[in-house]
Amino acid sequence: MCPIAKLVEAHKRERRKEARPGELLDAALELFVEKGFAATRAEEVAAHAGVSKGTLFLYFPSKEELFKAVVRENISGRFREWNEAFETFTGDSAAMLHYCLDTWWARVGSTPASGIIKLIISEARNFPDLARFYHEEVEVPGRQLIRRVLQRGVDRGEFRIPDIDHAVFALIAPMMFLIMMKHSLGACSPDSFSVDPQSYIRAQVDLLLSGLCVRKDAA
Amino acid sequence: MCPIAKLVEAHKRERRKEARPGELLDAALELFVEKGFAATRAEEVAAHAGVSKGTLFLYFPSKEELFKAVVRENISGRFREWNEAFETFTGDSAAMLHYCLDTWWARVGSTPASGIIKLIISEARNFPDLARFYHEEVEVPGRQLIRRVLQRGVDRGEFRIPDIDHAVFALIAPMMFLIMMKHSLGACSPDSFSVDPQSYIRAQVDLLLSGLCVRKDAA
Amino acid sequence: MCPIAKLVEAHKRERRKEARPGELLDAALELFVEKGFAATRAEEVAAHAGVSKGTLFLYFPSKEELFKAVVRENISGRFREWNEAFETFTGDSAAMLHYCLDTWWARVGSTPASGIIKLIISEARNFPDLARFYHEEVEVPGRQLIRRVLQRGVDRGEFRIPDIDHAVFALIAPMMFLIMMKHSLGACSPDSFSVDPQSYIRAQVDLLLSGLCVRKDAA
Amino acid sequence: MCPIAKLVEAHKRERRKEARPGELLDAALELFVEKGFAATRAEEVAAHAGVSKGTLFLYFPSKEELFKAVVRENISGRFREWNEAFETFTGDSAAMLHYCLDTWWARVGSTPASGIIKLIISEARNFPDLARFYHEEVEVPGRQLIRRVLQRGVDRGEFRIPDIDHAVFALIAPMMFLIMMKHSLGACSPDSFSVDPQSYIRAQVDLLLSGLCVRKDAA
DNA sequence: GATGAATGAGATTTCATTCAT
């Protein structure tokens, strides 16, 4: 083999080596979300990543550590970036809510990382430290961001909200429901949730903004 | 032991004997919800029910059958009764929504049976036939009931709803979220969800009824 | 089956249950001595005891705990009894030495428990806490007992010993050598050590008592 | 790099290269003695020798072959040389015994090669052919040498020995005991054997020469 | 020659399930 070919080959191998943990984490996320931690066999994860059992344990010392790495890997601290977006947004607060949830869908909800939510829900009681980690890294900053948007609406005279905490939940709950449908029930009985996610998100926000009750001012 | 005492003992025993399967189902529900199906050991279930491992397999041919029985047992077809309530309800539709969800909380949400929802979410992909069963026995009639209430509101000129399907989800999602908090994340980090469930339900319905946006008619 | 037969059977089973740990410990001692801890498979131990793999782990939580139990079981604190024998012995000290080592052979050296010494020698560095345990429970009291016999001989004007510590080793070393031959080299090449143990012990003690050098007083 | 430096490097490298198998054997001896054959990982041996796992298998086709090489390497046929020393020794036989054992300590006992004895003891039953090899190459000629010294003493009227075979063991046993202490129990609990080896050897020989019993001729 | 990523046979350990009592 000529020297250049050797270099290329070496490079390939190195690239594969560096890619391995990521490939394993992707495979593990998919299978853990699908079957749960306990019901997923380590060998299956390896096979999905195209390697042998032994290779998995070359990169992760145990199945449990693999699980923790999956969670850590897929919980990104993107909230700094989103908080910055909050500062610079200039439209009205209704548009801002739509923008927030659309962005969430584009960056999280529609990606495999969304599975992490179903995973955490399913395994929280078995991995309480991961649940706390998720709470601190995702729930707290996520709710804080929504709360700031709602508060902005109130401050600008656009929203009237008796209790902001409950309103935060009113926005989060439909997103969680969407994720559950995507990764759990909806994946089994397709007629259980046959809605386009983006229309769903838009509709949920609109409903919450306008309310169900007829408005005399709308007449 | 005197003959009467013996009779009493025998009677107790018989009552216990007949109660066995129920006790096993209760114990299984609790543990499956807490740890998931795969991570729950059959012996633990038996111990929780106060019987031996062998006894469990006397009543249920396998752990999987036990699981299915747990699901079937806790998915009650209460919808006939609730549909009858619908026919006789006389108040306005907002009150009716509140009534529906309050009743759901009293009869399902606040009972151990609520765990079945978290359980189904977690295990749906491993037990697709159970997911379908749940879909048919719970989701479909449940959504249908909510839809009838909403339609009644529209028909009576109380509600204005662009798309009733989405509105149904807007009512269900907060209830699902409540259950998830109760049985998963909230059970780990208590500050994750420290709201009184009944206030939460009331607030969610009110929010959805009135919407977030200020109403000129409120003046 | 008639009730009495039932009782007998039940009794048998119970006896077997109580006998299990002992049978497993015996099998484990034999195999650990023969092949070492690491090279002995847990399943082999179980098979030697006439049970299945699973049964072993019913009685010992891990292979390592089995090993520790083997050592503890076979290190008997018989030294109290032997110290009492020391108090009541009336013969001369040469006879007393013979008596001590003969007794040791009858009670330990010739029994399977002697294997524990080879086992400890082989595994000490992998199980330092067991080595310490052996040191405290066997070496220290064993040497102390020998030392008392030698000191008695000196006090009674029978022995002349420049350094008692070294003399203690001079008695212990041939016994250790005997054990090593029995359980290791001698078990492989039979012509490596084809001596009758009891003659060997007697000869070693006599040699040490009389010394090799010619004695003018013997003339 | 200048051409001379290159040459030096190349030379060093070559020396290293040729030294590899020896370094591996040294590392292997140390680790096998410390932890036993089965509990020593091939990678550890390689790491101790400063090479990679792959390199070990470049020089030795398997871990087992490495083990055999370790044993063969450390069982030197020094007995021809020692037998020659026997022919030329002119002092009395007591001095000759001291000389023999001192020499053994200097050439074997105090060197890493002494570990081979503990290793053979521990692994004999797993590698019977090695045990036989050790028996033929070390035990037989070693005992033969000791026997010749003792016989010389008897022939010269210096020693009176009822059974020379037993007397041979009486000299070997304390040396084996010393080695066991050095490599096993003494390495764990240091207070188990806190004697200077050379004093120990001298004392053991002296004890055996003079015996424990008081001698009237000493007056 | 040297490396170390990858492999997979084999070991330990768990646990659903059986069945003699």
Add this chain to the structure above:
DNA sequence: GATGAATGAAATCTCATTCAT
């Protein structure tokens, strides 16, 4: 019917060995 000792299939994890680089 009830028990729990026993089983062995299946899972996790280790590590000697290979081989592409």
